[in-house]
Amino acid sequence: MSAGWSWYVIALVVLNIFGCAWLLWWTSRRRPGDPAPEQTSHVWDGDLTEYNKPLPKWWINLFYLTIAFSIGYLIWYPGLGNFPGLGHWTSQSEQKHDAQVAAATLEKTFAPYQGQPIDVLARNPQALKLGKAIFGNNCAVCHGSAGKGAIGYPNLTDTIWHWGGSPDQILETIQHGREGVMPAWGKVLEGMGGPDAVDYVIAYVRQLGQQGGAPNDFAASRGKALYEGVCVACHGPEGKGNPAMGAPDLTDAYWLYGDSREALRETIRNGRHGVMPAWGEILGDTRTRLVAAYVWSLSHPNGSATTPESR
Known part of the structure; x- marks a missing residue:
């Protein structure tokens, strides 16, 4: 808080305190010309009379005590702009103490x-x-x-x-x-195998782990060559992955980012970056x-x- 705002807050607080004290004093005293407690002239039904009696002194003094308490509170605790208070209490120190007790x-x-x-x-x-x-x-x-x-x-x-x-x-x-990074291979694969290269790799990956393990269709056979040129370094020649690198096993039924063709395209073409x-x-x-x-x-x-x- 800047010095200007600090003085603004201090002035506002002091004005409010003294304003409350003045209002209490002004409204509780009797002034010349005020009617006596039994002379308000407000009478109903012949015998019901409104009186003009002030608050009891103990009640008024209690209000003064609350004002005195607020002054003492603001002197001990921070509440007047940048003034830290004589007690040097802060919410940070309170939180730190509570955290130490909890720890x-x-x-x-x-x-x-x-x-x-x-x-x-x-x-x-x-x-x-x-x-x-x-x-x-x-x-x-x-x-x-x-x-x-x-x-x-x-x-x-x-x-x-x-x-x-x-x-x-x-x-x-x-x-x-852990930080698992799957590089974006879309452009590299397309440069090696044409615009359908990513789909070729997907076809091969889908056949990994199946009985016999050897792809028998055109797309998967093309994908095998692309896989061995790019993917084998991390996932291994059999697609079993490498736990030391966080490279997943491609022969099981688990796909972290989904097993749909769209999800696999996104993974191979644009890569993934997972952080634990x-x-x-x-x-x-x-x-x-x-x-x-x-x-x-x-x-x-x-x-x-x-x-x-x-x-």
Whole structure:
């Protein structure tokens, strides 16, 4: 707040306080010529008389006390422009204190789970309950309350993990985040195979993983050559993907951005850029371990330590 606005606020507050005090004094005193309390001359039905009695002194003094309290309040707490108040109270310091108290309480709650392995936590019902609550507060906005995901957001309840599905890999994903980039290959492919090159690659990709594994139509055979020239570096010669790069397996039935021809065209032609935020600094080690245990338990409902195939 600028100095000019600060003085404006101070003047406005002081004017209001003294205005209230003056109004109370002016209206409570008796002036010459005022009728006596029993002499207002307002009489009804012969014996009903209106009186002109002032407020009781204790009531008036109570009003003065509230004005004095407001002055003391504004001296101790900030309320007069840029004047910080003698108590130096701020909402930021109050919030910081409350946050420290809450953090200490949370630290006490999470202390028993500090440093424990993910698969061990996944077999602890209380740890899973805490992990589920953390997931609901932070992760559900993208992955859904049940972890089923959506278009562009992975399903966490199956055995398909683009960055690996071991407990340590899941923890690394949560703590450090992931950035998956699918380059835009439209112009490159069209330069190699003509205007239908993207559709050729789609035809081949759709046949990957099918029985026999070998394409037998013209479009897929053209797509195979284009795939081996461009896509094999990330997705591998058999289309099994590469968890170290986050390159998905193209032979399963899971498509992060949808399996329609339009969705696949968009993915290949214009690329995709998916970002999983890093939660390590926000939630800390213990809370990320708890949420990792909950996420891991979604695909390991029996708490088995056997890791599903990472794809």
